[in-house]
Amino acid sequence: MNRAMPGTDATGGAPPAPLLAAIRSPADLRRLPAGELPALAAEIRARIIAATARNGGHVGPNLGVVELTIALHRVFETPRDALLFDVSHQCYPHKLLTGRHEGFSRLRQTGGPSGFCNPAESPHDAFVAGHAGTALSAALGIAAARDLQKLPGHVVALCGDGAFTCGETLEALNNIATTTRRLVIILNDNQWSIGRNVGAIARLLARLSTSRAYNKVHNRIQAAVTATPAGQRLHRLWTLWKRETKDFFAESGFFEKFGLRHIGPIDGHNLPELQKHLEFARDADFPVLLHVITQKGRGLQAALDHPEKFHGAAPYNPGSGETTPGRPGTPPTYTEVFSNALLREADADSRVVAITAAMASGTGLGKMAARHPGRFHDVGIAEEHAATFAAGLAAKGARPVLALYSTFAQRAVDQIIHDIALQNLPVTLCLDRAGLSPADGPTHHGLYDIPLLRPVPNAVIMQPADEDELADMLHTALRQNHGPHIIRYPRGAAAGVKIKESPALLEIGKAQLLQQGAGAAVWSLGAMLPDARALAAKIGARLGGPPTLVNARHAKPLDADLLLRHAREHRLIVTLEDGALAGGFGAAVLETLSEAGLATPVVRIGWPDRFIGHGTSVADLRAANGLDPESIWQKVLPHLPA
Ligand SMILES: Cc1ncc(C[n+]2csc(CCOP(=O)(O)OP(=O)(O)O)c2C)c(N)n1
Structure with missing residues (x-):
């Protein structure tokens, strides 16, 4: 894994990095003279920029924590000491300092290092992460x-300010002082989640970080006192200082009330300062929260100018900050289609309210926020709260649309069951990234939403085969007086069909018969339709006549009438889905046939019962997991009627 691929150099085009090249493990870093550290930080930044410019990745978060990570590895000794990163999207400097710089140019690519922490990749990675808000709970468990x-050993959790909008972070905070005396929490405060951090906690942290203003004012008072004439100027500064200190001391009590010693805020780019405070935290026999102010994107102008775009960026030009344009004629993404379709619905119906859990741009809610700010809510990284909040809105007559990535919706399963479905409330859940997020990998693949939500009474689960159907499904869901209605769609470009002038009302639970044939019936869910068509063509060639082809539209409720008819009329059913097979759409087909006493053979195509790693492309991961066209054909072939 740590070898550069043929045709690429080991540094991925970054300038030479002699200091980094000599660091095989953090022990080498600890031997480096302090005077060399700024040059090392520059080398690390250059490597991060080179790798992310080529492969995409989390640019801003990593450029912001370079000095912090160097200081952490100077003071703590992984793997004896456990260093946990919340989300772990900011672990690139850590990877570079823990023996992974040689393969780093293959970051997030097939065979290269993951973009997140994983103990299977290195003993220096203490815990898997990709979802926000887990670091404190996990660190506390490790400490306990x-x-x-x-x-022996210290436990350190590095959490962003965004992570403090997660319920789980606050739940852990509530337990720390009663669980351990030795835990170090680094609050990496850059004021940004993916977009600007939101809510009262963000405001509290912003006020806390004014202690820098407090320091500045304090210094200016000192200067003014020695200057003449001090007069009014001194008085004005004195008043300001009092206000700042009052706020600061009042707010800093927040963490102290949880039994933590709150230190900071300190400058997260000042290595001697960082090292000094980390040593204090390391040697303390009480839990410490060190509040560190960092600049997201430091060292890359484009990332400083556009923090949201460069939180997680597609491949880009480091000079101009331009991301690589898509091929001309590429259809819009499902996210863009959803964004426009929602706007149309919201324009027409003032009950429509959009909710995001800190993913406004990723889920396409930016336009809604701009056009209907009063009907847009960013609740922070709080999917559980978002779901119950949506239920509350629906209970009082609104038509909430909760837009989440499939993987993050996993957080809210209880709320979807207990707060939405049990009360049959008309909440529309739009699950983006249903299917693979190849470069991000197992923490981000959206493969489990159907198995998690299919058993939930009252839930309707739909998946469009193209962008026009997505608009229809949203239109349909918003016209129901019950719910939840769940619409799942994948990352990336839609099918490229024309979207109708006005969306149509679909019949809930009805599939679309695309082709009536014989011998075998191919039932496809959602964006698997091109694969289903290709498979149907091969089956047709083999059987000497076309098979039946169905766009299922629903994973729940299934079109049982049509399915049972097909089971009686054909000798094989093939199902295709972009989700986990266990408990998925194909499993629903099997259950329906079994309950009707039909033994028609069913071949199910979908993701196997194991975690799928990261890779350069969906095609790579499909090929590695038996979902490429040839593998699909080989699975179906032995079951075709003679
Ligand atoms: C449960 C969950 N919801 C959403 C996300 C998407 N996400 C990834 S990073 C991030 C923002 C994190 O902000 P912060 O903790 O401040 O870290 P920073 O990126 O600023 O370093 C979000 C919302 C996630 N990883 N997990």
């Missing part, structure tokens, strides 16, 4: 196990 076994 250490205490129980009387083991």
Whole structure:
């Protein structure tokens, strides 16, 4: 994994990095003279920019924590000490300092290092992460196990300010002081989640970080006192200082009330400062929260100018900041189609309210926020709250649309069951990235939404085969007086069909018969339709006549009438879905046939019962997991009627 691929150099086009090249492990870093560290930081930034410019990735978060990560590895000794990164999208400097710089140009590519932490990749990675808000709970568990076994070692959790909008972070905070005396929490405050951080906690942190203003004012008072004449100027500064200190000391009590010693804010780019404070935290026999102010995107002008775009960027030109344009004629993404379709619905119906959990741009809600700010809510990284909040809105007559990535919706399963479905409330859940997020990998693939939500009474689960159907499904869902209605769609370009002038009302639970044939019936869900068509063509050639082809539209409720008819009229059913097979759409087909006493053979095409890694492309991961066209054909072939 740490070898450069043929045709690429080991640094991926970054300038030479002699200091980094000599660091095989953090022990080498600790031997480096302090005077060399700024040059090392520059080398790390250059490597991050080179790799992300080529492969895409989390640019801003990583450029912001270079000095912080160097200081952490100077003070703590992984793997004896556990260093946990929340989300772990900011772990690139950590990877570069823990023996992974040689393969780093293959970051997020097939065979290269993952963009997130994973103990399977390195013993220096203490815990898997990709979802926000887990670091504190996991760190506390590790600390509790250490205490129980009387083991040596420190535990450090690095959490962004965005992570403090997660319920789980606050739940862990509530437990720390009663669980351990030795835990170091780094609050990496850059004021940004993916977009600007939101809510009262963001405001609280912003006020806390004014202690820098407090310091500045304090210094100016000192200067003014020694200057003459001080007069009014001194008085004005004095008043300001009092206000700042009052706010600061009042707010800093927030973390102290949880039993933590709150230190900071300190400058997260000042290595000696960082090292000094980290040493204090390391040696303390009480839990410490070190509040560190960093600049997201530091060292790349484009990332400083556009923090949201460069939170996680597609491949880009480091000079201009331009991302690589899509091929001309590429259809719009499903996200863009959803964004426009929602706007149309919201324009026509003032009950429509959009909700995001810190993913406004990723889920396409930016236009809604701009056009109907009063009907747009960014609740922070709080999917559970978002779902119950949507239920509350629906209970009082609104038509909430909750836009989440499929993988993050996993957080809200209880709320979808207990707060939405149990009350049959008309909430529309739009699950983007249903299917693979190839470069991000297992933490981000959206493969489990159907199995998680299919057993939920009252839930309707739809998946459009193209962008026109997505608009129809949203239109349809918003016209129901019950719910939840769940619409799932994948990352990336839609099918490229024309979207009708006005969306149509679909019949819930009805499939679309695309082709009546014989021998075998191919039932496809959503964006698997091109694969289903290709498979149907091969089956047709083999059987000497076309098979039946169906666009299922629904994973729940299934069109049982049509399915049972097909099971009786054909000798094989093939199902295709872009989701986990266990409990998925094909499983629903099997259950329906079994309950009707029909034994028609069913071949199910979907993702197997194992976690799927990261890779350069969907095609790579499909090929590696038996979902490429040839593998699909080989699975179906033995079951075709003679
Ligand atoms: C449960 C969950 N919801 C949404 C996301 C998407 N996401 C990834 S990073 C991020 C923002 C994190 O902000 P912060 O913790 O401040 O870290 P920073 O990127 O600023 O370093 C979000 C919302 C996620 N990873 N997990």
